Amino acid sequence: MLAPARHQWLLESSRQFAKVACEAALENRESGQIDPDVWRALHRSGLAMAPFAEAQGGLGLAEPEHQIHLCSILRILGGADLSLARLFEGHLNAISLVARYGTPAQADQLARDVQRGEFAGVWGAEDAIGLKRIQVSGGWQLEGRKVFASGVGLIWRPLITVGAAQGPTLYLLNLAGDESVDVSGWQPLGMRSTASGTVDFTGTIVTADNQIGSPGDYLRQPFFSGGAWRFCAAQLGATERLVELYQDQLLARGRGNDPYQLERLAQCVASVGTASFWVEEAARRFSDESLASKGVVAFANLTRMVTERAALDVMERIQRGIGLNAFIQPHPVERICRDLATYLRQPVPDLAMSDAARAVLDGHLTVGAFP
Ligand SMILES: Cc1cc2nc3c(=O)[nH]c(=O)nc-3n(C[C@H](O)[C@H](O)[C@H](O)COP(=O)(O)OP(=O)(O)OC[C@H]3O[C@@H](n4cnc5c(N)ncnc54)[C@H](O)[C@@H]3O)c2cc1C
Structure with missing residues (x-):
């Protein structure tokens, strides 16, 4: 199959898989994990292997030229089940980091493990305790823990960041299952199925074989912050799904001629349209290696x-437009709003906004030249 045909196939396979995931998410209320059958379906869909290079049995989905396909897939998954989209995004991010900074042998080994059914993820977030390393004979001993580590109990090949004098260092682990994990504190409003718990790595030994790249690679730009477009794509998918559900609901209840409802729907469509222009353009710019x-x-x-902003506006309008039913389980709008409100909480939003404004003042982004 030629590359465009393979990506068309993956898109169709993702849509089929999204139907399965969406139905499972509707049934799977508050179980705190993704149904194992859904994981198996994810593997069968080709998505788990897709981020790897073709030589490793993948479709190169993480490579620059396929970012627009990836954008479509993240939107599809975000519209089906945002928790699943989050886990897939972490899996893809881990594979990208290993491909970019690791050795070919490390990337090949990860591809073999995923082929066998394993999943990866990136566990970077820390609390005040953090995760450090202490030199011991033959390697480093870890001390401390990770928080908000998605996929606890499901991900056996996490890529973790460890504080070091020269910058955070990446280690690709092979978990044995005897680590000290705790998901009891993960009682969020939404995104429960991501099982984003705490993992204490105190006592774990890592060696040069585990290390991916050099200290500080993890923070290299534009990959570190520029990759944020991916969670935006998943959030956009969930927001688009909310608008579709609102549209269905107006038609089903015969409320589509009311001028206030029409105004709300128009505003919602405009909001997701604006966000989609931005997200697609962010994906395109991320893939353009000639850009500064x-x-x-x-x-x-x-x-x-x-x-x-688009997601918050849409949620407010849809909750007002649908009314009380939007807050009652098992209405899909109820679940999606909880998931979306939770997943919108990403690191340092104020700094992201103010850094962007500074970049405009410093001439790195020209007003009017986007999107
Ligand atoms: C569902 C879900 C799954 C996740 N899974 C993972 C995972 O697998 N791996 C992982 O590494 N992480 C994961 N995370 C965590 C994620 O990477 C972030 O750590 C988390 O989303 C940060 O959210 P926060 O609101 O605590 O951010 P914060 O950055 O603490 O922001 C909260 C507020 O404080 C402000 N603020 C931040 N810093 C300062 C400061 N120094 N001074 C003043 N104000 C400040 C912000 O602008 C914002 O207004 C996950 C998060 C979610 C929601």
Whole structure:
């Protein structure tokens, strides 16, 4: 199959898989994890392997030329089940980081593990305790923990960041299952199925074989901040789904001729349309290696702001437009709003916005030249 045909196939396969995931999410209320059958379906869909290079059995989905396909897939998954989209995004991010900074042998090994059914993720977030390393004979001993680590109990090949003098260092682990994990504190409003718990790595030994790249690689730009367009795409998918559900509901209840409802629907369609222009353009700029890093990062930061605003506006309008039913389980709008409101909380939103404004003042992004 030629590359465009393979990506068309993956898109169709993602749509089929999204139907399965969406139905499972509707049934799977508050179980706190993704149904194992859904994971198996994700593998069968080709998505788990897709981020790897073709030589490793993938479709190169994480590579620059396929970012627009990836954008469509993240929107499809976000519209089906935002928790699943989050986990897939982490899996893809881990594979991208290993491909970019790791050795070919490390990337090949990860591809073999995923082929066997395993999943990856990136566990970077820390609380005040953090995660440090202490040199011991033959390697480093870890001390501390990770928080908000998605996919606890499901992900066995996490890529973790460890504080070091020269900058955070990436280690690709092979979990044995005897780590000290705790998901009891993960009682969020939404996104429960991501099982984003705490993992204490105190005592774990890592060696040069686990290390991916050099200290500080993880923060290299535009990849670190510019990659934020991916969670924006997943959030956009969920927001688009809300608008479709609102549209269905207006038709089903015969409320489509009311001028206030029409105005609300028009505003919702305009909001997701605006966000989609930004997200697609952010994906395109991220994939364009000829662009200066600071401009790519600033554009992604502004995209975060636009996507968040669109999602908040749409949720408010739809909750007003549908009314009480939008707050009662098992209405899909109820679940999607909880998931979206939770997933919109991403790191340092104020800094992302103000850094973008500074980049405009410094001439890295020209007013009027986007999107
Ligand atoms: C569903 C879900 C799954 C996740 N899974 C993972 C995962 O697998 N791996 C992972 O690494 N992380 C994960 N995370 C965590 C994520 O990476 C962020 O750590 C988290 O979303 C940050 O949210 P926050 O609101 O605590 O951010 P914060 O950055 O604490 O922001 C909260 C507020 O404080 C402001 N603020 C931030 N810093 C300062 C400051 N220094 N001074 C003043 N104000 C400040 C912000 O602008 C914002 O207004 C997940 C998060 C979610 C929601």
